[in-house]
Amino acid sequence: MGTQTTLWCRARTTISVGGDWKLFESRIRKKGTTVSTSRSRSCFCSSPLTLIVSSMPYEKEFAAAKKAATLAARLCKKVQKALLQSDVHSKSDKSPVTVADYGSQALVSFILERELPSEPFSLVAEEDSGDLRKESGQDTLKRITELVNDTLASEGSNSFSTLTTDDVLAAIDGGKSEGGSVGRHWVLDPIDGTKGFVRGGQYAIALASLDEGKVVLGVSACPNLPLASIGSNQQLSSSNEVGCLFFAKVGDGTYMQALGGSTQTRVHVCDIDNPEEASFFESFEAAHSSHDLSSSIAEKLGVKAPPVRIDSQAKYGALSRGDGAIYLRFPHKGYREKIWDHAAGSIVVTEAGGIAMDAAGNPLDFSKGKFLDVVSGIIVTNQKLKASLLRAVKEALNEKVSSL
Ligand SMILES: Nc1ncnc2c1ncn2[C@@H]1O[C@H](COP(=O)(O)O)[C@@H](O)[C@H]1OP(=O)(O)O
Ligand SMILES: [Mg+2]
Ligand SMILES: [Mg+2]
Ligand SMILES: [Mg+2]
16 A cells, blocks of 8 residues: 655655656646755755655556456456457458457446546547447447456456446547646557457557656556567476566566466566677567568677567567567558557566667657657667667668668
């Protein structure tokens, strides 16, 4: 449980802030009082000011997010197991959308609101209920409602009341927020890697929270990811158990536990500094990211191992525990990245000591609404490989431009 301290600052005061000091500074500046702060975490206020300092900020939100992602993973696993052709129907962008995408979004939205009743609720999420409100969507809607109710019942909570189809539609549409740089927003991809999900491969339920445009916590449930390393230089492991939950809170590190388990392990990115020993992740789907560009970058760097191709933000999770050293993502021309595809994954990697940036080395900016505008692509690695990777990316991109 987090504790809160109220400080009445009249002069220079030393305070201890668990979490992100920069974010805290920006908050107290906004209160209309001049506050100067220093790296030693002391602050001087120009007028008396009451500071409420939580020693464990975002703790309630973190617990709610873990619960929501874990239950959504349970729902998705059930659907993936029984996936029938009729569960897949087409959205205007032709991507397969399953009852699990909608069910997962409804469940996460419902649980976050239920667990955090005193907080304003804003959720930026991938799906909307448009197709489910049509006559042709009624059977699917009933199926989703049953699934959501079955999953809630399996939670074993006494306070469970059955949701109606209208409740489910309302929960899905709870995800219509536009996000932005002001206040707090949840960010959700109810199934990231739908193609992997439909194929029986990797997918993730990716949930993050933004505070003033910055990702402050992230939870990524990867129901099909082995608990053991999946890197190309993996050690032989006796365990073939799958299902990982990665979670990270700003300033607190990244942890992994088995989905549904309770023993958590702190994870760190690998500390490889020689690119020859590095291996890299990229999309399974060549339509999502240029495999040619990745192999040209890998060659320039001197990477020897073949690419590890897997779907979804499971790549961020795998990288955060050191399974590989680099993740390269270069979508084809015209594709705009969305915040829900990277928010949870990026904090999972950065809190594990890694770095997620665009191809020009800029930090990812989640404060601009639902799109994540990046230069050319997204690259993720550890601190030691950052400079050489950026050089190789620049060279490969220049070569590509001059060959056009
Ligand atoms: N044409 C595309 N180019 C790049 N990414 C895409 C494209 N279409 C969908 N995506 C999104 O890319 C992510 C999956 O990429 P990958 O698995 O290759 O890493 C998913 O978030 C997927 O959305 P979705 O959440 O609907 O699956
Ligand atoms: Mg996605
Ligand atoms: Mg999705
Ligand atoms: Mg999608």
